[in-house]
Amino acid sequence: MSEDTPTGESDTATLFRFLNEVAIVAQLSGNAFEKVMPGTMTLPQFIVLNHLVRLGDGRTPLRIANALQVSKGAMTNTLGHLERAGWIAVRPDDVDRRSKRVDLTGAGREAHAAAIDALGPELAWLAGAVPPARVRAALPLMEEMRRALDVRRG
Template sequence: MDKKSVGTYFSFFNEVAIIEQLSRAMLEARLPNGLIAPHFTVLNHLTRLGDGKTPLDMARAFQVPKTSMTHTLSGLERHGLIEMRPHPKDGRSKQVWLTEEGRKVRERTIDALGPDFQKIAARFPVEQIENGLPLLESVRAYLDKMRDT
């Protein structure tokens, strides 16, 4: 690959990383006190993919050490947003389940982002965002698949 192409790919991922940092700050400003972005991402993950994941499954999905995931989950449990239940097939393991309050916190947080999204929409119409989604989704899916090889 030539140097210009490498630079283009680097610039693409650099922009994605900066967008992630800025959007994380925006999200954390809307979260209830005591919660941070990793807490929200767990709530979102369980909402999207379903309850009953083990902490190890989640650590792998988030590509973090199990100890980091355990710490994040314990914070969510303290806030009453998840429940840890014994795994029915493996007595040594637990499963993570969203509570009704966890679902509500996720929804309220998304609602609280509405004014921020309204400001963004004034500059970037929803059609532009929709047009960009397929590329981002495709790159994410490819990178997700790559990590297993």
């Protein structure tokens, strides 16, 4: 049973409101981002490139799919597009030749950087609407929520 806050809203209701706002922000920001992406890059493709930039090369397609919580089929499709664009290279695993590994190419790093650059005007506009100091202050909470949810998914 959750406690009521001084405003009368339950903890459950507060958490739902918060997560609902996060979902709406994700939807709106994803749509805004996709409108300014360079060339034919899609948001799912950028997300995979961003994952590889952040965490490094050599991950299996299944590991990437699990991390991004998408099906293996969806990941195979996205990786196919990225490979045809020359942004990743898919190679056999050095140890288990049946498995594959995904590496970011130089062109993939450039495409990732171009996508970030293309987002610049959107981010500048948002910085005028929401003070970056407030965003910085919210980051520890967002990171804590992400870590809690990530542990829960197993």
